[in-house]
Amino acid sequence: MPYLDHAGSTLPSKIQLEEVAKQQSQLILANPHSHHATAVKTKQIVNSARLRILQYFNTTSDDYFVVLTNNTTHGLKIVAENFKFGQKTHSILNIASVLHGGSSNLGYLYDSHHSVVGLRHVVNGKVNSISCVNEESILEHEIPDVEHSLFVLTAMSNFCGKKYSLESVHRLQEKGWAVCLDAASFVSSSALDLSQQRPNFIAFSFYKIFGYPTGIGALLVRKDSAHLIEKTSFAGGTVQSVDEMSMFFVLREFERAFEEGTLNYYGIAQLQKGFEEIERCGGISSIRNLTHHLCKNALYMLKSKKHPNGRPVVEIYSQSEQFENPDKQGPIVAFNLKRPDGGYYGYTEVEKMCAIFGIELRTGCFCNIGACKKYLGITSEMIQENMSKGKRCGDEIDLINGTPTGAIRISFGRTSTEHDITALEQMIDTCFTEGEHQAQSKPDPMNIESYSPTVVNLFSFPIKSVGSVGRKRYELTARGFKNDREFLIVNDDVTLNLKTHPELCMLTATIVDDDQLLIQTFDQNENLVLPMSLSLKDNGAKLVCKNTIATMDCGDKVGKWLDNALDRQNCRLLRVAEDSKKNFVNDSPFLLINEASVYMLSRYINMEVREILTRFRSNIVVRGLPPFIEDTAKRLSIENLEFEVVDKCTRCEMICVDPMTGEKDPSLLLALRDYRNKQKMTFGIYIRQTNFESGQYLESGMSVNFSTD
Numbered sequence: 001m002p003y004l005d006h007a008g009s010t011l012p013s014k015i016q017l018e019e020v021a022k023q024q025s026q027l028i029l030a031n032p033h034s035h036h037a038t039a040v041k042t043k044q045i046v047n048s049a050r051l052r053i054l055q056y057f058n059t060t061s062d063d064y065f066v067v068l069t070n071n072t073t074h075g076l077k078i079v080a081e082n083f084k085f086g087q088k089t090h091s092i093l094n095i096a097s098v099l100h101g102g103s104s105n106l107g108y109l110y111d112s113h114h115s116v117v118g119l120r121h122v123v124n125g126k127v128n129s130i131s132c133v134n135e136e137s138i139l140e141h142e143i144p145d146v147e148h149s150l151f152v153l154t155a156m157s158n159f160c161g162k163k164y165s166l167e168s169v170h171r172l173q174e175k176g177w178a179v180c181l182d183a184a185s186f187v188s189s190s191a192l193d194l195s196q197q198r199p200n201f202i203a204f205s206f207y208k209i210f211g212y213p214t215g216i217g218a219l220l221v222r223k224d225s226a227h228l229i230e231k232t233s234f235a236g237g238t239v240q241s242v243d244e245m246s247m248f249f250v251l252r253e254f255e256r257a258f259e260e261g262t263l264n265y266y267g268i269a270q271l272q273k274g275f276e277e278i279e280r281c282g283g284i285s286s287i288r289n290l291t292h293h294l295c296k297n298a299l300y301m302l303k304s305k306k307h308p309n310g311r312p313v314v315e316i317y318s319q320s321e322q323f324e325n326p327d328k329q330g331p332i333v334a335f336n337l338k339r340p341d342g343g344y345y346g347y348t349e350v351e352k353m354c355a356i357f358g359i360e361l362r363t364g365c366f367c368n369i370g371a372c373k374k375y376l377g378i379t380s381e382m383i384q385e386n387m388s389k390g391k392r393c394g395d396e397i398d399l400i401n402g403t404p405t406g407a408i409r410i411s412f413g414r415t416s417t418e419h420d421i422t423a424l425e426q427m428i429d430t431c432f433t434e435g436e437h438q439a440q441s442k443p444d445p446m447n448i449e450s451y452s453p454t455v456v457n458l459f460s461f462p463i464k465s466v467g468s469v470g471r472k473r474y475e476l477t478a479r480g481f482k483n484d485r486e487f488l489i490v491n492d493d494v495t496l497n498l499k500t501h502p503e504l505c506m507l508t509a510t511i512v513d514d515d516q517l518l519i520q521t522f523d524q525n526e527n528l529v530l531p532m533s534l535s536l537k538d539n540g541a542k543l544v545c546k547n548t549i550a551t552m553d554c555g556d557k558v559g560k561w562l563d564n565a566l567d568r569q570n571c572r573l574l575r576v577a578e579d580s581k582k583n584f585v586n587d588s589p590f591l592l593i594n595e596a597s598v599y600m601l602s603r604y605i606n607m608e609v610r611e612i613l614t615r616f617r618s619n620i621v622v623r624g625l626p627p628f629i630e631d632t633a634k635r636l637s638i639e640n641l642e643f644e645v646v647d648k649c650t651r652c653e654m655i656c657v658d659p660m661t662g663e664k665d666p667s668l669l670l671a672l673r674d675y676r677n678k679q680k681m682t683f684g685i686y687i688r689q690t691n692f693e694s695g696q697y698l699e700s701g702m703s704v705n706f707s708t709d
């Protein structure tokens with residue numbers, strides 16, 4: 001699978017995981033704070049890991065301490081919390097864009113990760129100034145003399161891959177700054193030689209270097225800078241002596257004083273396998289060369305993409321010249337895609353298309369608002385205004401007034417290949433340059449009430465994400481059709497859905513005679529019947545909690561059957577516990593679609609109506625309305641049943657799964673996108689009943705009344 005998110009986390013290799021598994025199966029470790037033989041062994045393993053880390057950065061324990069942390073963020077926070085800032089004399093009102101002189105200052109680059117920017121609130125109250133500057137302020141301007149001051153320097157931007165000159169370290173130090181290097185992004189693809197570079201502190205996470213183990217990072221502290229940070233509190237594992245009734249405590253030696261609580265010693269033992277993995281790849285310098293080469297090719301590919309009218313398809317957020325020099329540019333490209341008319345495609349749309357092609361990349365601002373603002377031309381006012389319009393980090397709002405709120409990021413690592421770039425190119429060619437169909441003209445805004453639509457098809461999906469056979473009539477419950485999404489398949493505790501497991505579409509599930517769940521495979525020769533009245537306890541069921549919904553396990557027999565049908569291991573069928581008021585529906589109880597809208601798409605892409613219906617997985621299909629007019633409905637009634645429209649249904653790559661083969665083909669989503677021209681790719685509406693009473697039924701043939709107010 002084309003994986004282009006190595007800056008998010010690089011992936012462990014198969015060999016690496018096998019080695020870890022082999023080692024783990026033999027390794028018995030114990031709390032290194034104890035004194036028995038197993039504890040002593042564990043302590044030795046932890047200390048060997050410290051030495052291995054120092055060796056990796058070409059230094060020794062004469063020179064640097066290794067404080068083991070959870071991640072980069074944790075390491076940075078240890079520095080900020082414990083840094084001896086000296087005397088605070090005035091309070092801070094604004095973040096300065098230049099460096100201040102004197103005592104007690106904090107500085108960082110505008111192109112900093114949120115974990116760095118957030119430190120300002122850790123030190124606020126202890127410092128006289130906080131400065132957010134650009135690199136020129138350090139390299140080209142006179143730096144004012146300071147004391148008791150901390151500069152947190154980004155070694156490499158996680159937004160665009162720009163490497164900041166490590167000359168800054170020395171220049172800042174000369175003027176009295178202590179420099180903490182945020183090396184998280186940098187070390188993932190570059191060698192850091194601590195015999196050459198001398199930051200006072202360095203923070204990073206191991207999963208960014210070799211993918212596994214996660215949850216472990218390190219803070220390296222130059223021994224002659226150890227006095228710059230002072231621990232003023234203690235916790236388990238950090239003290240030599242303490243009295244619980246007075247304020248008396250004496251801390252342990254430096255590293256242990258900062259390692260609060262019990263370390264992740266099993267994870268630490270696995271670091272060795274990570275370092276071996278890097279060696280297997282020829283060392284980090286080889287990885288740097290490989291990733292730089294690939295990234296440059298990706299940049300050229302992106303730059304070459306043009307619309308038929310000659311306009312560029314890709315807007316790139318870095319200086320291209322930098323890409324010639326791996327000392328200035330890491331293996332990351334941030335960009336957005338543009339329409340033939342110069343407007344932008346939203347990154348959410350791009351991400352959906354990537355999902356169809358199996359391409360994994362990152363979109364948004366990547367926890368780096370400073371870089372995002374600079375490259376996308378977003379202002380501080382716009383951020384607050386967007387927030388008031390409902391924009392939140394990580395949501396799907398990708399354009400506001402046509403301006404992108406974030407970008408698309410591709411990043412390379414040691415397992416990347418040219419194939420990853422080819423896949424991306426194919427995706428862009430297919431979805432964003434050629435073959436962009438002309439949008440069909442939309443229906444005029446007519447009055448829905450002048451039509452008399454009826455219900456034609458009804459579907460309930462007893463097992464979530466599994467196919468269904470429609471029925472003429474369903475009993476209603478407070479949570480939708482009776483038995484709708486009452487079952488769920490999990491595999492090793494992970495819920496299976498169509499997005500991640502398209503093979504699910506080859507199963508169908510139906511409730512027969514109201515008392516049996518019938519599951520069929522596509523070829524229909526291996527059916528399974530599960531009595532609905534089955535006492536799950538008798539079946540050795542256990543109560544597990546999934547998405548805070550209490551569920552019952554339907555037992556080994558079904559599990560085995562599913563394993564066989566889906567060609568997996570450890571599948572389990574779960575059923576909502578009887579007393580639970582919920583089912584496994586994500587959004588609203590009913591999804592309604594308009595048959596005419598389906599016809600439109602069907603004509604557009606030459607796909608059978610029936611197949612489109614299967615892919616859209618709706619509960620209720622209505623006939624007798626112009627296409628897409630359902631989008632304007634607010635309420636509706638089906639005979640005496642009243643419903644309100646909750647939302648439009650936003651579509652994703654799930655509809656691209658061919659129910660016959662499980663393969664993905666983008667044409668349906670593309671058709672929807674083109675039809676929707678620049679709007680969200682929605683199809684169908686979510687509705688909720690407002691006058692539920694028990695004993696009600698919904699039947700095909702019933703008449704439907706829409707209302708638009």
Ligand SMILES: *Cc1c(COP(=O)(O)O)cnc(C)c1O
Binds near residue numbers: 071113158184208
């Ligand atoms: C990933 C990253 C971080 C945060 O790392 P965590 O492991 O999430 O703590 C900080 N800074 C940069 C530049 C990063 O790339």
